[in-house]
Amino acid sequence: MKRCDILSFILALEVNAVNSVCGVYSWMEKGILGGKIRRMKLYLVRHGETDWNKVKKIQGQVDIPLNQFGKRLAEETAEGLRDIPFDLCISSPLSRAHETARIILYGKDIPIIKDARIEEMAFGEYEGKCCARDNWELPEDFHKFFNDPAGFVPGKGGESFADVKKRTGEFLKSLYKKAEGVYENILITTHGAALAGMLNNIRKEPLEKYWGIGVHSNCGVTEVEVKNEEATILSENVTYYEETVRPWADK
Numbered sequence: 001m002k003r004c005d006i007l008s009f010i011l012a013l014e015v016n017a018v019n020s021v022c023g024v025y026s027w028m029e030k031g032i033l034g035g036k037i038r039r040m041k042l043y044l045v046r047h048g049e050t051d052w053n054k055v056k057k058i059q060g061q062v063d064i065p066l067n068q069f070g071k072r073l074a075e076e077t078a079e080g081l082r083d084i085p086f087d088l089c090i091s092s093p094l095s096r097a098h099e100t101a102r103i104i105l106y107g108k109d110i111p112i113i114k115d116a117r118i119e120e121m122a123f124g125e126y127e128g129k130c131c132a133r134d135n136w137e138l139p140e141d142f143h144k145f146f147n148d149p150a151g152f153v154p155g156k157g158g159e160s161f162a163d164v165k166k167r168t169g170e171f172l173k174s175l176y177k178k179a180e181g182v183y184e185n186i187l188i189t190t191h192g193a194a195l196a197g198m199l200n201n202i203r204k205e206p207l208e209k210y211w212g213i214g215v216h217s218n219c220g221v222t223e224v225e226v227k228n229e230e231a232t233i234l235s236e237n238v239t240y241y242e243e244t245v246r247p248w249a250d251k
Helices: 003-015 020-029 068-080 095-104 140-147 161-179 192-203
Strands: 040-046 088-091 112-114 185-190 221-227 230-238
Touching (some): 040 192, 095 112, 095 185, 161 192, 161 230, 185 192, 192 221
Antiparallel strands (some): 221 230
C-alpha cells in the first residue's frame, strides 16, 4: 500500500474521535505495516500556554487555543525533540493540544489521530472560573482539587478524578495492546489533569497520589518506555525552553 493511501485511510478515521485510535490499531494488526519492534516509547506532552492558563481560569473541555507564547513554547519543544523519529501522534481533540502536536511535528509527514479519552478533565459549571489566590471564584471546597483528589467532588456536569483515571487508563491499555510492536515512538499531546491520570495509572498508585510531582509545565515532556504491555517512566516533565511559566497549581 502506498504511503499516501495509508495516510488518507488514517485521516478518514478521525471522524470518530473516541474510536479512531482503536480503528487504526485494528487495521495495522492485519499486517499492512508488518514487522515487530522490540520496544515502544511514548512522549507525553502537556499543551502550550493559553490565555486562560495565564490568568488561571479553569479550562476543562472549553476549547481555548494557544496564545503566542504557547506557540513559542511548542516551537522550542519541537527543536528539543527534533531528533526523535516519531511515527505516530495521538492528540486530545481540543485545539490547544492538537495545535501543540502540529507545531512539534511541523514539516514531518506524521499522522495525528484524535482521541477523546485523553481530553482534559471536564469541570462542568466551574469552567471559565478563576482559581488564582487573588481572584478566587470557586467554592472553598474546590481546594480539594489540588490537595485531596480522592475527596474532590466535581461541580454539576464535571468529572471526578476517578472518571479521568478510568478513561485515561483505558486509553493506555488499548495503546499497549494494539500499538506495541507496530510503532516505535509515539507523541501524545494532552492536558494537565489527563496527563496526571495517565501517569497515576502507569505508577499504579491510588487517587490520593493522583498529582504525583504536580501539574506539569506547559509543553513539559515525559518519556515512557513500554515493554510487554508494562510501562516505565524514564523522565518526567522535561522542558526545552528557558522562559519562565507560572505554575497552574494552587501554590
